[in-house]
Amino acid sequence: MPIDVAKLTSAPPVRTEVSWDDRDVRLYHLALGAGVPETDPEELRYVYERHPRGLKVLPLFGVTAANVGFQVFELPGVHVDLANALHGGQQVTVHRPLPPAAKASASTRVTDVYDKGKAAVIVQESTLVGEDGEPLLTQRNQIFVHGEGGFGGERGPADRLPAPDRAPDAVLDLPTLPQQALLYRLSGDWNPLHADPAVARAAGHDRPILHGLCTFGMVVKAVADRFLDGDTGAITGCRTRFAGAFHPGETLRISVWSDPAAGGYRLRATAPDRADAPVLEHALVTAGPSHGAPVD
Structure with a gap:
């Protein structure tokens, strides 16, 4: 076995x-x-x-x-x-x-x-x-x-945390660079799926995809900037499921719902360039009491 x-x-x-x-x-x-x-x-x-x-x-x-x-x-x-x-x-x-x-x-x-x-x-x-x-x-x-x-x-x-059945409290569109996967590889993830077009095609993608942890890192940063006044030390935890491929150069759309009962912010991320194809689902960022007001 x-x-x-x-x-x-x-x-x-x-x-x-x-x-x-x-x-x-x-x-x-x-x-x-x-x-x-x-x-x-x-x-x-x-x-x-x-x-x-x-x-x-x-x-x-x-x-x-x-x-x-x-x-x-x-x-x-x-x-x-x-x-x-x-x-x-x-x-x-x-x-x-x-x-x-x-x-x-x-x-x-x-x-x-x-x-x-x-x-x-x-x-x-x-x-x-x-x-x-x-x-x-x-x-x-x-x-x-x-x-x-x-x-x-x-x-x-099951460990699911679906998005609430209401309009999000914030929708953030984050552009990405065409070379962003090549940059993120320098942090230590050398998987050729994120750099080599031939490897990406063999895996069923038309071109290299961005690391899931890179997209998730962008989401956590966006929450810290928008809702925690940049207080990264207030973050107590985060979680996500990787729901679909995301390509460098696309826009990452983040929908955010404040959820005091869960201790933070529920999220999902999509690719609006591809009809809001799912990228991250069942996501949550929790924060301690020191976080500040939303940043305008």
């Missing part, structure tokens, strides 16, 4: 040493489209290391910094073709704000493997821990492996 569930979920965690500095943070933010316009002090706080209010760090940078990706495939008990694996969803719990520079370690394990019939869903959990031994953030990513379901396991929770 390509996936030995018992062996995979009982494997000891993989520990990875990581580090970053303000250059890594600034490059990550630039790859999300930060710094436009280049004279805006609110944008410069993401990309200028001498900003008077200090360099901001979006929490999803921690996912990139940990660089565990599909580390699950390094564990015993899984032998599948990576071409059949897809990043299906991402969830992040922020334990404390990320510093602009740090040394840390990531501890990664598989918590669950669900049987979706035609596919298996592997849930990989990784905790990023600072030098002081205290956690910075915990991420859980769902990896869909096509053709590996039907083994008689649990289907797992």
